[in-house]
Amino acid sequence: MVETILMEIRAGVGGKEAALFARDLLRMYQKYCEKKGFDFLILDQNEDDLGGIKSATIQIRGENVFEIFKNEAGVHRVQRVPVTEKSGRIHTSTASLAILPQVKFDEIKINPQDIEVEFFRASGRGGQNVNKVETAVRIRHKPTGIVVSCQTERFQHRNREIAMQMLKAKLWELEESKKIGEIGELRKSQIGTQERAEKIRTYNFPQNRVTDHRINKSWYQLEDILDGDLDIIFKHFTNKS
Numbered sequence: 001m002v003e004t005i006l007m008e009i010r011a012g013v014g015g016k017e018a019a020l021f022a023r024d025l026l027r028m029y030q031k032y033c034e035k036k037g038f039d040f041l042i043l044d045q046n047e048d049d050l051g052g053i054k055s056a057t058i059q060i061r062g063e064n065v066f067e068i069f070k071n072e073a074g075v076h077r078v079q080r081v082p083v084t085e086k087s088g089r090i091h092t093s094t095a096s097l098a099i100l101p102q103v104k105f106d107e108i109k110i111n112p113q114d115i116e117v118e119f120f121r122a123s124g125r126g127g128q129n130v131n132k133v134e135t136a137v138r139i140r141h142k143p144t145g146i147v148v149s150c151q152t153e154r155f156q157h158r159n160r161e162i163a164m165q166m167l168k169a170k171l172w173e174l175e176e177s178k179k180i181g182e183i184g185e186l187r188k189s190q191i192g193t194q195e196r197a198e199k200i201r202t203y204n205f206p207q208n209r210v211t212d213h214r215i216n217k218s219w220y221q222l223e224d225i226l227d228g229d230l231d232i233i234f235k236h237f238t239n240k241s
Helices: 015-036 065-072 156-177 185-191 222-226 231-237
Strands: 002-011 039-047 053-063 074-080 091-101 115-120 136-141 146-150 199-204 209-212 217-219
Touching: 002 015, 002 065, 015 039, 015 053, 015 074, 015 091, 015 222, 039 146, 039 156, 053 065, 065 091, 065 231, 091 156, 115 156, 136 156, 146 156, 199 222, 209 222, 209 231, 217 231, 222 231
Parallel strands: 074 199
Antiparallel strands: 002 053, 002 091, 039 053, 074 091, 115 136, 136 146, 199 209, 209 217
């Protein structure tokens, strides 16, 4: 069955190195989707001055994508020498993933009086404006405090439509957790507090090793995995979730 999901990637512990790792994860999943023929659309992206990703929201569409990606939710840990490290010391940093199904338009009702809509210019690296027209959209849901934004499309109305879908997915998450107004238990259980010890997987560059701590298995094909060869990991979760 063809499905649509939202993937949220956020830099965790580790400053700029965490943001660079989040960028690597974004590229890894994009490469995987290209190999599989899945649609991969970056809806919103917040970069730092080194090109790292502070946060990103991605729409993925394809056959059974929720089943495929749901086990990627959680804290991912990297161990390597950052480009910003002058002494050659290995750092440990994290990034977190949340996976949300994109609900149908009529499943979640939103009162127009409950939202604040703001339009702004889409921006690139370092905050430099790349558009002269305010086509990007930010929506705040006042009852819950949820904020979503979209700047992927050239037209304001399309970005608003996508942002509303993102908001509906997050409201669905809160509804599922039965805790409207608080952090949804789904996301909370997926990403924890982003501390280094709460990892589901470690990417160890000095040892060329990727370890999934839930199944206690390692692969010494780090470069291939980061280049999108994720099926060598995913196959071990088939019929396990």
